Amino acid sequence: xxxxxxxxxxxxxxxxxxxxxxxxxxxxxxxxxxxxxxxxxxxxxxxxxxxxxxxxxxxxxxxxxxxxxxxxxxxxxxxxxx
Numbered sequence: 001x002x003x004x005x006x007x008x009x010x011x012x013x014x015x016x017x018x019x020x021x022x023x024x025x026x027x028x029x030x031x032x033x034x035x036x037x038x039x040x041x042x043x044x045x046x047x048x049x050x051x052x053x054x055x056x057x058x059x060x061x062x063x064x065x066x067x068x069x070x071x072x073x074x075x076x077x078x079x080x081x082x
Contacts (some may be wrong), residue, residue: 030037
């Protein structure tokens, strides 16, 4: 078992004795937060891809307007047969 005095000598002593002690390594922003940034990037890419693949009818807010206009145009030009 280690005595407290001997353990302080091995571990670098206390901060209050004027010693520098072990300073933690300063990590970059990417090294700290990569696990949050990668899912955020994937979510943004997914949202952009879905927005680009959206049909024009849904984008303008008038669903089915082209299909109805095409049906109306074909109606009057149809030839009557007897």
